[in-house]
Amino acid sequence: MCGIFCQLSLTGARCERDKTLCEYLQRRGPDSSRDITITGAPSSYHCLFSAHVLHMRGHLTTQPLQDDVGNVLMWNGEIFGGLPVMPEENDTLVICRKLSSCTAPSEILAVLSAVQGPWGFVYYQKAGDFLWFGRDFFGRRSLLWKFDGETLTLTSVAAQIPAPDRSNWTEIPAAGVFWVDLKEVERTGSVCFEIFPWAGTRFTSPTNENTSVPIGCSVVLNQAGLELPSPVCSLNVSLPHEPNEAEKHPDSHPSVGDLVELLRSRENPAEVNRLMDVLSEAVRRRVQCLPLRPQDSSPVSDGASVAILFSGGIDSMILAALADQHIPSHQPIDLLNVAFRQQEPKRQNESVKKQKKHKNRDSRNDCVPAFSHFDVPDRLTGRAGLKELQDLNPERRWNFVEINVTQEELQQMRQARICHLVHPLDTVLDDSIGCAVWFAARGRGVIPEVEGQRPFSSAAKVILTGLGADEQLAGYSRHRVRFKTSGHEGLIQELAMELSRISSRNLGRDDRVIGDHGKEARFPYLDEDVVSLLNSLPVWEKADLSLPRGVGEKLLLRLVARQLGLCQSAVLPKRAMQFGSRIAKMEDGCEKGSDRCRRLLTE
Template sequence: MKSYLKDFIKEQKVVVDELSNLKKNRVEWDKTVHEHLKRRGPNRSQDLTVRGTSPCYQCFFSAHVLHMRGFLTPQPVQDNTGNVLLWNGEIFGGPWGFVYYQKAGDYLWFGRDFFGRRSLLWKSDTEGNILTLTSVAAHSSEPDQSAWQEVPAVGVYRIDLKAAAEAGSVTLEVYPWARGGNDLASSCSETVLESVPGGCTAVMNGSGLVLTSPVCPLNTAIPKSFSENEVNLNSQSCVKDLEQLLASKSKDEEVNRLVVVLSEAVRRRVQSLPFSVQDSSPPPNDHASVAILFSGGIDSMILAALADRHIPAHQPIDLLNVAFKLQESKKQQESAKKPKKTKNKPTDSKTNGADLQTSSPFDVPDRVTGRAGLEELQDLNPDRRWRFVEINVTQDELHSMRQERICHLVYPLDTVLDDSIGCAVWFAARGTGFITEDNDQRPFTSSAKVVLTGIGADEQLAGYSRHRVRFKVTGHEGLIQELAMELDRIHSRNLGRDDRVIGDHGKEARFPYLDEDVVSYLNSLPVWEKADLTLPRGVGEKLLLRLMAKQLGLGQSAVLPKRAMQFGSRIAKMEDKHEKASDKCTRLLTG
């Protein structure tokens, strides 16, 4: 099987139905979904039908390949005995979604990796006795669209196709990941039952088998006393604070170990990515094989610094920085016409940037910190060609592309937060904007197929404001519970959506902070080694990562407080509405 998986990234859609429904199903094949799948896998598309007898069933497979390296192998892959594989992922450490038809036994297996880094959706049509699995769906105003759900990343699923054909309903046998806890089966069943397709039943597999977890359990130790914070820190964080902490807390060993495991995680994801995949010629010097979703914050800065270690020196690295046009109020427009008095305010571009006067409607906070981060990277390696891609989005373009594309990719998620992040990531990953080189600004579109994203850092190192709130109320015990919950739900809150959104451009999202070795190392540490929320913002949260940034030679970016993408890019202000992040977003509805 490994020979099939080794070098390729795939997308899949599988429809399992009765013989009498096959023709109808193929005639009604959703053209929009097919187009979405083809954009994810633009290099080769192929369909395959297999039949089962006594009783009758049929499986229709449609696969779309994104060719990254080596020789292109079409999918679906079928062996001499009739087994069929559709694989969407990589084998450098675990990101995958798959569907596998096992002819002997008439079984269909499918699932997502431990964290759910690849999208997989399901839906059941009870009238037609059809089960559909797909990497991406299509939003519709039809009432039955509510049946679409993300497949929970709690394990691997098996369907007995003959039994399903006889019964007229589908039973999903679950082989769950071992995630700890005393009642694994109960916890797994609850998660699956929340999103199981209508007419389907989920049960624990009859043998009680459990899949081995790819990461070690979370360290739940609680300090007997917490008096480690003996260094006097300023209320406004600065790089010197981190230097003091490195000297006083003896964190060199933990920091150095994190550098090793995270650097290796980045290396696996950025190497062996030739541009010319059909021959052995080297990529041209102006081609970047890797791009980074880049705000200038600590997460993306560290990814850039580590990628610099492993990407050939002659290749550029594309830094994708998205900004949504600020809408000026009448008061601002009137003020702009009046001459302004010069005030003695700090204008250091490497500060947080949120309060600085802007000279362009696209000078949002992430643009300001992004430029400052670019300067730090240029200081770190002046020989590298760092391409800072300014991706500017107007309100008209946002509305147009949301209706045409993004609403389908975010679906079945539907909140205001999903809309904001989904739109911001989609425009950023598209990579179409401007770059400035030699004082010359020109249009530019990144052709990098691999897009690194910093998701997973905040979830593991207490980077969100809610972590400070939880710590203040319930201490270390509550904070540990919050962090455990973050990773348990990241598959349903973030990763499927981001995979669908980035994959729409024929690119692959890669998540170094969610590499199994990185997660295992961070899980092994007591929580106070990773974050110290008694310290000021910009130091205490993600403390270990900030110390690592200092170790790597980064500057002011090491102490930038967390700024959510929807606020840093200013998309949250684009609609000028008072909404909660958890509200359902009417803008994602199609006509």
């Protein structure tokens, strides 16, 4: 992974980077930094390429990478399939060699569409003076753009400018690959992008807010009508023969045992095994072939190479159980569990006061259970999930990292760092999730032990996240509402929309937030093979929202959990991160997630 920056000056003036922006890019890529400049003849434009690399596989390869004929590549991505990459090879070198051999746009598109894995890139093609850039089909890597009339800037992350001079940064849409003819820019003094869209997607008008085209620029479909083939199969939209059923247990509160029995009755071994196989392979690709640290060669190491954003819910539990199958048992796995300080309930306060008044030091029977300010729902389910994982593999060192955040630290780090990383997104939901993920990914907390707690800071470069499971398997409450009002047809439409907007709603933001710690976010549920399998299945095999919460949503995934030997976590209902970590209750409880968040604005 890396932080990439490209600035094109149409006037030929020397490009300059903001010092704060440079610091953010360097934090994303602490292992090497380099600049390359390209000047048009006769010096009518100036193009600066700057990259900061986080070394992940093969030999450290400094970027920008320039080949023998003058092509320049900045590659923020990982090749997990589609193109052959040997364990000792660096994927940037592989991509650079492939692109260097391309002479036509169709060949460049063939290389990019073959890659299975996340990517964002900028590529200067010397022959013809062309500048290419874009993000993968799901938008798993951040890339922003801005145009101020004389300068076009592309960057992985952008620092927010205080009011009233707010910048016009927007996310480059994951709608396809963009191409600009620098000679034409030189001739006309204006910037017009051609887009090579993903097949099967509808390229929207530049006036549509989802396209986010910089003011002063234009975008058109490429003249040759070329497309990138979709990396995943289309969504199965078939409907069941029987009419829609109402929820069978609308007011029931079944026990864990009841839910487990209900799951057992719905087992479909063939589909369960298919999903478990592709998901296991997706995890394997993401936890192996990592650069070794000196301590990794020892029989027992305290430093993990892989961490998981961990709530104890089904998504993170399955990732942990599958990672356990592919990481040697002597290597630890970090489970990052974040909690925001909650206020002590009034009734608890009164009980404690009463207890102190009538205190009997020799009796424990009258004691009120101690209140912990950080025993939020995700902390409790996380501890229960840890116990399940320890039962699955007692030989593994599971580093359950309790990351406790006070309101004071939240406010401080939001203004100092997080507001810039979340930018240009700006809703209350972006604030809540962005802050929660930033503190979790930092990995700084304590590990509970028999004799107390010990400070711990996760050094794992790879962070697995469960993003994508809810969007594909109807995990959100809005899916249940849509099913009740519009049946399977409405649910299918909702799921199609979820996947189409995941780049603009989630992935760019999470990549910027996690990357700020010099760590890389990886999304096994968005592996191309996993998405293709889930897209191929009829909706009623993935979820049955006529069943109660804790079973019906993500039904197929719950069956995978049971197959892996998980029990209680297999029937936990969905709880959003902002509620499970209690960050949503720390500040204004009357806000809606879609409201613009004033706390994200710099002063």
